[in-house]
Each structure stands twice: as C-alpha cells, then as structure tokens.
Amino acid sequence: MLTLLRWTAPLLLFATTAACAEPAAPCIVSSKPYFARYGVISQTGPCSPRLGEDVGLEVYPGASGGAPTIAVQSQTLKSLWFQGESENANHDDQRSYALGDFAESAGADGICRAGDLAPAEIDLPPVYISDDLGNPFLVFGGHVRETWRNLAMYVSPDLPGVRFAAELEVEDFTQGCTMKYTVAALSPSAYCGEFGDFNDLPNDVFCSPAPIQMAAGLHPGSGIDPRIATHCDEATLHCVLVGDPLDPL
Numbered sequence: 001m002l003t004l005l006r007w008t009a010p011l012l013l014f015a016t017t018a019a020c021a022e023p024a025a026p027c028i029v030s031s032k033p034y035f036a037r038y039g040v041i042s043q044t045g046p047c048s049p050r051l052g053e054d055v056g057l058e059v060y061p062g063a064s065g066g067a068p069t070i071a072v073q074s075q076t077l078k079s080l081w082f083q084g085e086s087e088n089a090n091h092d093d094q095r096s097y098a099l100g101d102f103a104e105s106a107g108a109d110g111i112c113r114a115g116d117l118a119p120a121e122i123d124l125p126p127v128y129i130s131d132d133l134g135n136p137f138l139v140f141g142g143h144v145r146e147t148w149r150n151l152a153m154y155v156s157p158d159l160p161g162v163r164f165a166a167e168l169e170v171e172d173f174t175q176g177c178t179m180k181y182t183v184a185a186l187s188p189s190a191y192c193g194e195f196g197d198f199n200d201l202p203n204d205v206f207c208s209p210a211p212i213q214m215a216a217g218l219h220p221g222s223g224i225d226p227r228i229a230t231h232c233d234e235a236t237l238h239c240v241l242v243g244d245p246l247d248p249l
Helices: 002-019 075-086
Strands: 034-044 052-060 069-074 098-101 111-113 120-124 127-130 136-139 142-154 163-172 177-186 212-214 217-219 230-232 239-241
Touching: 034 163, 034 239, 052 075, 069 075, 069 120, 069 142, 075 120, 075 142, 098 142, 177 239
Parallel strands: none
Antiparallel strands: 034 052, 034 177, 052 069, 069 098, 111 142, 120 142, 127 136, 142 163, 163 177, 212 217, 230 239
16 A cells, blocks of 8 residues: 555646646736837947837737737827827828737746737828918928837736837838838836926836826826836936836736
8 A cells, every 4th residue: 555655646737737827817808008228239320219108908808819910100100099099190001000919928938929910101292282362382291111020928827918129120211211120019008207406307206107296296106017017217317117027027
C-alpha cells in the first residue's frame, strides 16, 4: 500500500494543479482614449515630429470563429477625416484607422499582440470654401498614411489593456517627409498642466488617481489605475508612463 500511495499522490497533485490553473486573460482594451507618447526613431524630410496625441482603440469579435479585429485611430487622422466631412469631401474609399487581427487572449507572458495592421490613409486635397459673406478662402488639406507595427499590450485577469507599446511610421505626402516612432500609450488620457503666468506648467499631482482639493476647486483625479507609475510630461502636459508599457504589474 505504501508503494501505491507514493506513485498515486504525484498524479493527484498534478490533476488538481491543472484543474485550478488560471485561464489566460482576455485581450480587452480600454474604452477611453489613450495618450500615446512618441519617441523619434528616424526622420526624412522637413516635418516637425509629433510629440504625442490621443489614440483610440476598438476591438471587434471575429466572424464565424475567426480572430478578433483591432482598429487603431490617431487624433491626427481623425481630425483630417472630420475636416473632409465638413467640406463634403468624397473619401468613402479611404480609412482613418489601421485595421488588423488581434489576439483573443494573452499569451503565457500576459501580452496581447496584434497581427499586421493595414495602414490608415487620408488624402484630402486643398479646397476653396466661402464664408458667410461669400468670400472664398483656401482650406489646406493633407495626405497622410500611418502604418502601425508590433502593437502589444500587457493584460491580467484584473487589469484590461490600459497600456500598449507599438511602432508607428507616418508618411506625410503633402510635406514630403517620413517619421518613424516608438509608441508608449496609457489610458485614460489625462491632461496635467496647471495654469501659470504665461503657459501651463506640468504638475505630477494631476496624474494621481485620487481626488485632490486645490485652491481652484476639487480635481477629480486622473482615472489612471493606481498601480501604474506615471509622471506629467513637460513637453506634452499629459500623464505618461514611468517604465515600459509591457512591464507586469
């Protein structure tokens, strides 16, 4: 009997462990905008680098059991799209968001990864429009293509994907330049500038998730998960990550 128990116990332990193993975390993204801080990798042409901007993510379930789809839209292309809409431009065959496959659940490392994303591109030619008095004036358009690569985010069972890392290539055909960036993004997007004599000044206090009583009134808090280390970026006056977006929490 002792010999039988020695062989049976490890098998029972293995079965119990396997049955209680935690399932992979689902790849859920934030419903609120991310603030993406950009770092320049390379540049050709005369463009001024983007420092950062709001970026929206949306995930759609796969059809007939296929992989989910993720859409990524920058504030730049969103603005160009709405500019075209206000000018009645015909850009039905254009897309202001990148689109591609996305993982349904995280890998063993807790990372959700996107596949190759089809680029987003808006071509909006300049047009003359008239003011209320009938005077024509020129509204400049723009032709921009954005290619997102290597988009990845860390998730856990109690934390959706509120941070992501990626690479972004921006081709501005109007200005004749190409920029490549690293991307570190955090949701929700939170402004952290405090009113100064001439310009708003960065204040790390505004990145705190807790409400704060200020002289000007109650600041409701940033809404950022308290487990995530942040600071107020001086260049963009937005709360940005301390550390890598893919660091486990």
